[in-house]
Amino acid sequence: MANVTLRNVRKTYTGGFEAIKGVNVDVADGQFCVLVGPSGCGKSTLLRMVAGLETVTGGEIDIGGRVVNQIEPADRDIAMVFQNYALYPHMSVYNNMAYGLRNRGMAEAEIKTRVEEAARVLELSAMLERKPRQLSGGQRQRVAMGRAIVRQPKVFLFDEPLSNLDAKLRIAMRVEIRKLQRRLNTTSIYVTHDQLEAMTLADILVVMNGGQVEQVGNPLAIYEKPATTFVASFIGAPPMNLMSTRPDEIKSQLDGAADEAGIVGIRPEDFAITDQTPAGGVALPLTVEAIERVGAETFVYGSREQEDQRVAATPGELPPGEVIVRIPGTDAPAIGQKIRVAAVRPKLHLFSGDGRTRIEA
Amino acid sequence: MQKQAIFQSKLLPYALVAPQLAIVLIFFYWPALQAVIQSFLLQDAFGLSTSFVWFENYVELFKDPAYFAAVVRTFFFSFAIAISSLSFALLLAVMADKPLRGSMLYRTLLIWPYAVAPPVVGVLWIFMLHPSLGVISRYLRAAGVDWNPLLDGNQAAGLIILAAAWKQISYNFLFFLAGLQAIPKSVFEAAAIDGARPMRRFWTVTFPLLSPTIFFLLVVNIVYAFFDTFGIIDTMTRGGPGTSTVTLVYKVYSDGLLGGNLGSSAAQSVVLMIMVIVLTGIQFRFVERKVTY
Numbered sequence: 001m002a003n004v005t006l007r008n009v010r011k012t013y014t015g016g017f018e019a020i021k022g023v024n025v026d027v028a029d030g031q032f033c034v035l036v037g038p039s040g041c042g043k044s045t046l047l048r049m050v051a052g053l054e055t056v057t058g059g060e061i062d063i064g065g066r067v068v069n070q071i072e073p074a075d076r077d078i079a080m081v082f083q084n085y086a087l088y089p090h091m092s093v094y095n096n097m098a099y100g101l102r103n104r105g106m107a108e109a110e111i112k113t114r115v116e117e118a119a120r121v122l123e124l125s126a127m128l129e130r131k132p133r134q135l136s137g138g139q140r141q142r143v144a145m146g147r148a149i150v151r152q153p154k155v156f157l158f159d160e161p162l163s164n165l166d167a168k169l170r171i172a173m174r175v176e177i178r179k180l181q182r183r184l185n186t187t188s189i190y191v192t193h194d195q196l197e198a199m200t201l202a203d204i205l206v207v208m209n210g211g212q213v214e215q216v217g218n219p220l221a222i223y224e225k226p227a228t229t230f231v232a233s234f235i236g237a238p239p240m241n242l243m244s245t246r247p248d249e250i251k252s253q254l255d256g257a258a259d260e261a262g263i264v265g266i267r268p269e270d271f272a273i274t275d276q277t278p279a280g281g282v283a284l285p286l287t288v289e290a291i292e293r294v295g296a297e298t299f300v301y302g303s304r305e306q307e308d309q310r311v312a313a314t315p316g317e318l319p320p321g322e323v324i325v326r327i328p329g330t331d332a333p334a335i336g337q338k339i340r341v342a343a344v345r346p347k348l349h350l351f352s353g354d355g356r357t358r359i360e361a
Numbered sequence: 362m363q364k365q366a367i368f369q370s371k372l373l374p375y376a377l378v379a380p381q382l383a384i385v386l387i388f389f390y391w392p393a394l395q396a397v398i399q400s401f402l403l404q405d406a407f408g409l410s411t412s413f414v415w416f417e418n419y420v421e422l423f424k425d426p427a428y429f430a431a432v433v434r435t436f437f438f439s440f441a442i443a444i445s446s447l448s449f450a451l452l453l454a455v456m457a458d459k460p461l462r463g464s465m466l467y468r469t470l471l472i473w474p475y476a477v478a479p480p481v482v483g484v485l486w487i488f489m490l491h492p493s494l495g496v497i498s499r500y501l502r503a504a505g506v507d508w509n510p511l512l513d514g515n516q517a518a519g520l521i522i523l524a525a526a527w528k529q530i531s532y533n534f535l536f537f538l539a540g541l542q543a544i545p546k547s548v549f550e551a552a553a554i555d556g557a558r559p560m561r562r563f564w565t566v567t568f569p570l571l572s573p574t575i576f577f578l579l580v581v582n583i584v585y586a587f588f589d590t591f592g593i594i595d596t597m598t599r600g601g602p603g604t605s606t607v608t609l610v611y612k613v614y615s616d617g618l619l620g621g622n623l624g625s626s627a628a629q630s631v632v633l634m635i636m637v638i639v640l641t642g643i644q645f646r647f648v649e650r651k652v653t654y
Contacts, residue, residue, distance in 0.1 A: 053550050074556040086547035090569040099565070100555035147555075 002064030010058030229355030262353025483596030514605025
């Protein structure tokens with residue numbers, strides 16, 4: 001059991017490219033930490049640095065009170081699950097799991113006990129003699145998990161372990177991983193680009209962008225109070241509506257708060273179709289452009305009457321002037337209809353003009 | 362997957378394969394047939410009379426201790442060349458697979474020797490190791506080694522093996538490098554995390570995963586050492602000293618063209634032809650079996 005601490009960790013490649021620009025994260029013993037961000041944000045590099053597969057060019061990585069910067073992967077007492085599983089194709093399932101134990105000179109009897117126990121937990125007992133190529137994607141994924149847990153390491157590292165599975169299996173395995181981690185109570189770091197996976201798995205969520213940490217914290221706290229416009233639009237699907245506060249239409253409603261803030265964000269579910277104008281809130285007239293009915297809820301895409309200017313760049317961004325509204329049920333206005341939507345004051349997220357700072361009103 | 366082309370004319374497909382067939386018939390089947398016929402004939406020393414002797418040439422051949430010695434020597438050469446060339450090429454490939462600066466340059470340099478013709482290889486090595494001309498020979502003698510491959514049969518054999526193996530390293534290197542790059546990097550990383558030190562990682566992960574490549578190259582190298590070393594032997598030692606570097610292929614040449622014993626030479630060619638067919642058969646089986654681990 002161990003905590004993992006990253007102190008001002010940096011990674012600069014020989015070409016001068018800075019992949020990690022000083023990251024500070026503290027993962028307490030037994031916690032499940034998820035690194036989330038768009039591709040190229042450095043989350044996988046950071047994980048590989050913790051594993052010892054990439055060198056650390058600045059700062060310190062501390063596992064269980066020991067700085068591991070100069071320690072070989074094998075001696076860091078970690079286990080890793082790779083995106084492509086990285087099973088040894090020439091070895092049986094049993095040998096895949098036993099390999100790491102044999103390398104450490106464990107007695108065969110003890111290896112057998114551990115592998116069989118892991119196989120029982122992961123429901124692999126019937127296929128211990130098979131080769132990886134005779135297994136389905138989900139089974140291979142479980143072998144990769146098994147290989148990690150038999151070692152009983154201090155820390156589990158997961159590098160997008162579910163991204164090669166189909167949608168249904170991904171949800172099932174997500175729950176399995178969470179249950180397993182809770183039971184073993186092993187500190188874990190998990191990398192994903194899927195914000196839903198991140199929200200559901202994490203005790204502590206680290207949102208990364210461009211080699212930097214945007215926000216660290218409890219997933220729900222991050223959802224409720226995103227620190228930057230990047231986090232606001234990355235966490236939550238469909239993304240938060242981000243609008244400039246400059247147009248008079250919005251400015252007049254914000255009574256003074258707009259002077260400081262450059263951007264206002266409103267989550268799609270915080271809008272309601274109404275004729276009322278809540279005090280201090282925001283009301284917008286929209287023309288319905290498209291409707292998506294997904295069963296329990298409906299997404300309404302509307303365009304504002306006034307062309308809006310683009311706000312600080314964010315992932316999954318909507319075209320300027322377009323707004324998503326999420327309403328329960330399947331009753332939706334018709335396409336082309338003019339509607340009015342409003343959000344109350346406590347549901348507004350205010351950010352500085354560059355999107356880097358949250359303003360608490 | 363079956364591909365079927367439909368031709369309007371019945372003659373067109375035959376016309377299309379005719380050039381290829383003509384080449385094979387004229388340059389392979391016709392001489393091969395000549396060799397088979399020749400192997401049943403015996404000519405007197407002046408070429409005045411030829412008689413049909415059934416299998417006498419073969420019987421003589423198999424009773425000849427010199428032929429038996431050439432068979433043993435050829436197998437020894439082949440395995441020595443194949444093993445030394447394969448192991449050195451594998452070592453180089455494992456090194457070159459590491460992410461190093463300028464890797465493209467030395468990969469290219471390592472592949473170059475493959476473009477050198479066998480007789481040229483022979484000449485190059487002679488320049489280095491000839492007892493009186495060789496650059497390295499001087500240092501060897503200065504170091505107290507009695508280096509004279511023109512007189513010492515074992516040294517001559519060693520020289521042939523060295524030159525032939527060197528020539529084949531490039532080819533093997535290329536296949537090994539491709540084989541190594543086909544293994545996902547994460548498998549090695551997983552092994553590193555699993556506590557396998559580099560040597561153990563090589564023997565328990567890299568080597569087994571390369572085994573299909575190794576089997577394939579082993580067959581290719583043996584075929585090479587059997588048949589394609591003629592140019593190297595001819596330029597370096599001409600089979601000598603004595604018969605210490607005469608392989609089966611060289612013996613066909615020296616008995617037939619230099620010794621004038623056409624019947625025996627033809628019989629030897631037929632034996633070699635059968636060996637080629639067997640080796641090629643083995644090679645095809647390995648090529649077709651894509652996954653062997």
